[in-house]
Amino acid sequence: MAGTKSGATGKRPTPPSTAPNGRKRPFGATKSAASKPEVRIFVSYSHLDDASREKLAKHLAPLAREDVNFWFDGDMRAGEELDPEISRALRRAHLFVALISSNYLSSNYCWKKEYLRAMGRRTRGTMHVVGVVLKPCDWKNTKAARFKQLPRDGRAVTDWRSADHAYLDVTEGVRKVVKDIRRELETQGAGTSARSRARKAAAPSGQKATPKAVPGPNPPKASPKRQEARPKPARGPARSTGAGRSASETKRVRRPRHA
Numbered sequence: 001m002a003g004t005k006s007g008a009t010g011k012r013p014t015p016p017s018t019a020p021n022g023r024k025r026p027f028g029a030t031k032s033a034a035s036k037p038e039v040r041i042f043v044s045y046s047h048l049d050d051a052s053r054e055k056l057a058k059h060l061a062p063l064a065r066e067d068v069n070f071w072f073d074g075d076m077r078a079g080e081e082l083d084p085e086i087s088r089a090l091r092r093a094h095l096f097v098a099l100i101s102s103n104y105l106s107s108n109y110c111w112k113k114e115y116l117r118a119m120g121r122r123t124r125g126t127m128h129v130v131g132v133v134l135k136p137c138d139w140k141n142t143k144a145a146r147f148k149q150l151p152r153d154g155r156a157v158t159d160w161r162s163a164d165h166a167y168l169d170v171t172e173g174v175r176k177v178v179k180d181i182r183r184e185l186e187t188q189g190a191g192t193s194a195r196s197r198a199r200k201a202a203a204p205s206g207q208k209a210t211p212k213a214v215p216g217p218n219p220p221k222a223s224p225k226r227q228e229a230r231p232k233p234a235r236g237p238a239r240s241t242g243a244g245r246s247a248s249e250t251k252r253v254r255r256p257r258h259a
Contacts, residue, residue: 036067037185039178042093043072044114046103052134052157053099059167060174068178090117094181096129097174100144102137119143128177132170133157150174 045053053072064070071089090096096118104110121127131149133139133156139149151157151169160166 037182037189038067038069039095039181039185040069040071040089040093041095041097041174041178042090042114042118043070043097043099044104044110044118045072045099046101046107046110048103049099049101049134052101055163056099056132056167056170059164059171063171063175063178086114090114090121093127094185095174095177096122096127098129098131098144099134100131100137100139100149101134104134105137105139105142116143128181130174130177 043053057070060068060070071093073086096115098104098110098115098118118127118129122129129147131139131144131147131154133149133151133154135158136156139145139154148154150173151160151166152173155166157163157166157170
């Protein structure tokens, strides 16, 4: 039926891409030429809370159509190494979303390797961190207590009148952070472009204003006629014929004259 329907309408099938729930992203999620800067979000969660992650992913689907790329370990392909791939995605992400619960706090991998590393990047100003309290837990006695949590006032999702209202509040909070990140990216991009244009514009004028030192022509060499004759080195005193020589050297052999 799918092939008949596609052939009847004459539309080409939508290219697959990653959505928050790990499935194929619907049309409109691909990046267009006039799109805003892409924002990459790392979703950190315990596998025991996978059902809650899927519910939140459905509420975040409209963001995925606005050049927001969600990543979680379910996006990894079979055969990929766990730690290097997670570390790579964590380095590239602009926003870290932690789904906090007792399962999350009890996981050394989620808390120590992912959450604390994300907090380190937040301290350096290279990442935003958002916590989503799924279920009541002792998160207020952790480092997460120093920051505002979602849903509103850190009230757990299960304590709301309906989970949909709670996830909607989370989605609105994440959307605000995404807008802040995009403003930062646009500002950084504008600053980089301005510096690049300034360097290109200053290069020709700079060369004219401060030309490189070019060695002048070599001074003309003096002709051989003009060159002054250098004084010859003084020779030592003339040797005497007798002094300092042996008798054999001073004695001359006289040959007899023939008559």
